[in-house]
Amino acid sequence: MMWAFLASDVMFFGAFIATYLVYRGKSLVGPYPSEILDIPLTSVSTFVLLVSSLAMVLGLHYVKEGQKNKATLWILAVVILGAIFMGFQFYEFREFAHEGLTPRTNIFGTTFFILTGIHGAHVTIGVFWMAFMAYSSHTGALRQDNALDLEIAGLYWHFVDIVWIVIFTVIYLISFSDGPPPGVGPTIVH
Amino acid sequence: MTTKSLKFPQAFPRPKSPNGIWSWVGTVDHKRIGTMYGIVSFMWFIVGGIEALMIRAQLASAENDLIGPDAYNQLFTMHGTTMVFLVIMPLSAAFFNWLIPLQIGARDVAFPRLNALSFWVFLFGSILINFSWVTGDAPNGGWFGYAPNSGTTFNPGLGMTYWVVGLNVLGVASIAAGLNFIVTILNMRAPGMDMFKIPIFTWMTLITSVLIVLAMPVLAVAGIQLMTDRVYGTHFFNSLGGGDPVMWQHIFWLFGHPEVYILILPAMGIVSEVLPTFARKPLFGYPFVVFAGAVIGFMGWFVWSHHMFTVGLGPAANTAFSISTMLIAVPTGVKIFNWLGTLWAGNIRLNTPMLFSISFIAMFTIGGLSGVMHASPPTDAQQQDTYFIVAHFHYVLVGGALLGIFSGIYFWWPKFTGYFLNEKLGIANWALMMIGFNLQFAPMHWLGMDGMPRRIYTYADNMGWETSNLAASVGGFILALGILIFIINVFYSKMNKVMAGDDPWDGRTLEWATSSPPPVHDFDEIPQVQYRDDFWFKKHPETISEYYHDEHDQAVPSGAQLDDEVEEALPVVSGGSDDHGHGGIHLPDMSYYPFILSFGIAILGAGFITNTYVVGASVPFILWGLLGWSMEPVNDPE
Numbered sequence: 001m002m003w004a005f006l007a008s009d010v011m012f013f014g015a016f017i018a019t020y021l022v023y024r025g026k027s028l029v030g031p032y033p034s035e036i037l038d039i040p041l042t043s044v045s046t047f048v049l050l051v052s053s054l055a056m057v058l059g060l061h062y063v064k065e066g067q068k069n070k071a072t073l074w075i076l077a078v079v080i081l082g083a084i085f086m087g088f089q090f091y092e093f094r095e096f097a098h099e100g101l102t103p104r105t106n107i108f109g110t111t112f113f114i115l116t117g118i119h120g121a122h123v124t125i126g127v128f129w130m131a132f133m134a135y136s137s138h139t140g141a142l143r144q145d146n147a148l149d150l151e152i153a154g155l156y157w158h159f160v161d162i163v164w165i166v167i168f169t170v171i172y173l174i175s176f177s178d179g180p181p182p183g184v185g186p187t188i189v190h
Numbered sequence: 191m192t193t194k195s196l197k198f199p200q201a202f203p204r205p206k207s208p209n210g211i212w213s214w215v216g217t218v219d220h221k222r223i224g225t226m227y228g229i230v231s232f233m234w235f236i237v238g239g240i241e242a243l244m245i246r247a248q249l250a251s252a253e254n255d256l257i258g259p260d261a262y263n264q265l266f267t268m269h270g271t272t273m274v275f276l277v278i279m280p281l282s283a284a285f286f287n288w289l290i291p292l293q294i295g296a297r298d299v300a301f302p303r304l305n306a307l308s309f310w311v312f313l314f315g316s317i318l319i320n321f322s323w324v325t326g327d328a329p330n331g332g333w334f335g336y337a338p339n340s341g342t343t344f345n346p347g348l349g350m351t352y353w354v355v356g357l358n359v360l361g362v363a364s365i366a367a368g369l370n371f372i373v374t375i376l377n378m379r380a381p382g383m384d385m386f387k388i389p390i391f392t393w394m395t396l397i398t399s400v401l402i403v404l405a406m407p408v409l410a411v412a413g414i415q416l417m418t419d420r421v422y423g424t425h426f427f428n429s430l431g432g433g434d435p436v437m438w439q440h441i442f443w444l445f446g447h448p449e450v451y452i453l454i455l456p457a458m459g460i461v462s463e464v465l466p467t468f469a470r471k472p473l474f475g476y477p478f479v480v481f482a483g484a485v486i487g488f489m490g491w492f493v494w495s496h497h498m499f500t501v502g503l504g505p506a507a508n509t510a511f512s513i514s515t516m517l518i519a520v521p522t523g524v525k526i527f528n529w530l531g532t533l534w535a536g537n538i539r540l541n542t543p544m545l546f547s548i549s550f551i552a553m554f555t556i557g558g559l560s561g562v563m564h565a566s567p568p569t570d571a572q573q574q575d576t577y578f579i580v581a582h583f584h585y586v587l588v589g590g591a592l593l594g595i596f597s598g599i600y601f602w603w604p605k606f607t608g609y610f611l612n613e614k615l616g617i618a619n620w621a622l623m624m625i626g627f628n629l630q631f632a633p634m635h636w637l638g639m640d641g642m643p644r645r646i647y648t649y650a651d652n653m654g655w656e657t658s659n660l661a662a663s664v665g666g667f668i669l670a671l672g673i674l675i676f677i678i679n680v681f682y683s684k685m686n687k688v689m690a691g692d693d694p695w696d697g698r699t700l701e702w703a704t705s706s707p708p709p710v711h712d713f714d715e716i717p718q719v720q721y722r723d724d725f726w727f728k729k730h731p732e733t734i735s736e737y738y739h740d741e742h743d744q745a746v747p748s749g750a751q752l753d754d755e756v757e758e759a760l761p762v763v764s765g766g767s768d769d770h771g772h773g774g775i776h777l778p779d780m781s782y783y784p785f786i787l788s789f790g791i792a793i794l795g796a797g798f799i800t801n802t803y804v805v806g807a808s809v810p811f812i813l814w815g816l817l818g819w820s821m822e823p824v825n826d827p828e
Contacts (some may be wrong), residue, residue: 001301001373004403007364012407014439019415026432033709076752103424107432110424132820 002152006159009122013163016118017170018056020111020119025178027106033178036101037171038092045088046168049123052081053161059137063147068137075134075150078157089120110179112171119167120163122160127151205780208710216780218302219710223309223382224287225606230313231280236673238272241265243670246630249662257380262647263330264349268320269335271353274453275360276316278591283308285598286371286395288606292701292708293389295380295717297777300373303819304366306784310362314792320357322640323615329353332645334446335412335416337427337438342420351799358413358585361406363788370401371395380700386480389699389723390473391547393480394459397487405448406686412441421510421798433597436501443494451490453587454554455483457594458525461547464601465529467695468544469536472723472737475528480523480526499567500574508567515565526551541695542616546597549624555587557582560635575645578638596676598803602688603683608613608706615679622672628663633658638643677786698726711777779825787815 059074093113096102103113133150136142142150205216214222238672246259287305291298299305321749322328329349331340340350375396379388413428416438425431427438466473473479495503495511529551538544544546564570573579596619603611637658642649649655691700703725704713721727727734790811797805 001369004369004372005365008369008403013413014613015408015411017443019411019441022437023434028432088427093415103418103422104431107425108432110418110426114418114424114426118414132817152611159191171743 002155006155007146009159009163013119013166016111016115017166020115020170023107023111024175026035027108027180028151029106030100030180031096031099031105032180033108033112033171033175035179036099037098037176039172039176040087040097041092042172044087045092046164048081049085049161049164052078052085053080057155060147060150060154063137063142063150064144066144068140070080072134072137075130075137079127079130079134082123082130082157086120086123086127089116089123093117102130115167115171119164122163126153126157126160130157160188196656198557198805198818199789200219200672200818202782204822205782212782215785216782217399218298218306218778218780218784220291220299220302221606221708221710224284224289226309227280227287227312228284230316231277231284234272234276234320235281237621238269238277239670239673241269241272243666243675244668245269246273246663248647249649249659251660252656253648255648257598257647259647259815260330263645264328266282266645267329267353267399268323271329273321274333274449275357275585278320278587278595279364280312281595282453283312283597284400284725285391285602286367288699289602290325290371290374290392290395291712291759292376292605292704293392293699294375294378294383295700295713295719296374297377297716298711299370299434300378302778303329303371303650303781303784304370306781307788308363308367308370310785310788311435312360312793314788315332315359315795318359318795319352320791322352325352327352334442335438336442337419337466338429340416340420340438341427343428348799354413354416354420355795355798358417361410361413362791364402364406367415368406371399372403375399380717383724386477387719387722387724390462390476390479391456391459391699394455394462394483397483397485401448401487401490402453405445408445409449410443412438412445419799430454435554436498439498439501440494442538443497444491446497447494448490448573450586451486454594455486457550457591457598457791458483460594460601460783461529462525463699464543464547464597465532466474466723467601467697468539468541469533469549470696471532471536471637472726473528474531474534476722476759478524479528482524489514493518496565496570497563499570501521505786512565512567516562518557519562519565520543526555526558535689541600542611542613542620543597543601543695544619545620546593546600549620550593550597551572551583553627554594554670557585557587557589559584560585573638575643577634577642577644580644581634581638582629584634588627588631593623596620601695604694605701605706605708607684608690609683610690610694611683611686612679612688612733615675619672619675619679622668622675624672624718626665626670626672628666630662631665633665637662640718671768696726696729698723700725781819781822783819783822786811787819790815 002176055074055077059071059078062068062071062074065071096109100107101112132155133142133153136149194810207210207213214226217223244257245262248254248262257776283496286297290296299323319329325348327347329335329352330347331345331350331353335350335353338344339451340354375392415424419428419433420427425433427433427435429435430726462473462479493508493511493512496515499508533548560578564573564579566584600611600616603609637655640652640653641653642655649659692704692706695704700717700719701708703717717724721734721738727737790808790813793808793811794805797803797808
């Protein structure tokens, strides 16, 4: 069931990422990616998200081992790391808006905000799901015999992570040098 | 082990009574959900049909001003949207719901509450999209909503926002249902029923479900992009902001072509069940039908640009999509020969379901052939956006999908209700539909060849199009009369019941093994399956040697082997005695959370159309539904 849903979600993100790639470098006005993307900052938030997958694996491991407290702790770590990632994204969105990039500014803004926003919505859902899981683990409702519940949630969480790796590559690593089209000057002077 | 679980405070007592309105709101029974799907989508069918009749009334004569251009745009948009998303898809879903658990020998679908959610989301989504009529500003951008015509620059009203949000809500329902049926078919088959022994309708449902699960998210992406363009001013399809309207066409048709197969494959499955039953021999070339269906499902992803030959994508793209489009006709042709081979030398009985199924083959072949014609880009350049295209897709969707569905209705009605639909009225229904249908859509071929464009609300009187259009309009009303006879038949048959018994047609598949209508738990004992068309061969053991003479080719294990396998593989569900072991048959209890969650989703959709406060208002319902659902035990402790 979760695998089939993830296949569905692959098509969902796939279409958004394809849209981004088709529209890459088609912005008519700035700010352009090279002027605004902050690779070091986003690398940190990417690292945080990837570490949360490790915490997820450990949480599942301890649920299966029946070690309630350790399991709760690691699942809580997933929640916190996910929330930190969300914080980074919120900060990034605010900074961009401050520097004049909104979804309405240009096609880069449109595709950037909607793609990362949709991913952020997935992370948010995941954070709430994991918070529910951590609470279940704390009260003892999540046990060895229904560890599958957490495993399914974990599949979702890992998937959202993997999608972020693709998005990070496509938006940040591939297009960070995309400047204005030839003959157009920079729009932000730092 | 101590079983501790979380409790969510219940606002209402969980529905328990098997009767009354709450038993329907809270139902998780696949048969009841199927019935509700059927009733609701048939009501939308009447709505969509009335829209079609208004269109035909307007076009009956040249320079007619019965309906103005604005209303006309709304009518053809909502006719297409209604028929595709609110009629044929959910009518197929009604059959999936009713038949899949019965055909694979299961007690319900894999996720009964998710199944209920699909229905309620579909219901609310369909109301949402049609609510635009009440506001007087129905969608008017065509059922494929081409940008930039669907953007706010050229379409400032709320109509297209209703359309795009409504489709996204319906997409949620479809994806949930698709996931459910994939898991059900893969995991819930009766012991002994391996994948090449499941009925062909179940196979087509599986392929359709995979297509739904993969195609609907693509529509969701197109929908979200258009919605943010319209509501938040993004530039996905706005060329002034760097976007590209052609992008909409690519994304929409990347969804839209698999969608075509989502519409037709269930009907193909129905026909593949009806023909063998009434020809009294097994389906000719079962593996070919299965693989042809799978190939169609796969290749359906590589043909979308044949909707866009006149966009100017260049000769390379046009050639590639032209070739793939012509190739996809091959597996479809294979199926047609399989059906003909099934009829060949059969002991044919011409009951109403059979009449519809044979008509399906004929009409679908005509529609398929005209489809191959515009697979060629130069031909298509002539036919694009003319009535030839309208004729083509009505031949495959009405002559194909709808006739298949009617065949299924007449075929399985005795199973659903316990009594027959009247045969004489059925034949009248069939005859009127066939006459009306052909009178309506055949002339559109030559109208299109003569250059009459679609989606114009009127035409000049010196074009020579009046006779054909009048014939088409008359045909439309005859077709509607046929549908009216069907409705009369439903009530007439209910009042003058001719009881059918459990197996009125000498059926072949497992749904005929249980009583008509089936008990709430479907089967008293889960059947054990040994053959393809197992029920038939158990009834007529003398015919086994006729079809299963080569055991290696057919890979049919002998009885002794089978029993061993079954006992190893599925000890828990292997018989009724075991059910008694843990206190009778367990069915999931009713639940009202799917209803609440889907209500929340509908409010959320309405929020995107109206304002952010309404979005906020949806949050409590969604949280209530989700949390209540996840903490609700499948069965209350007794």
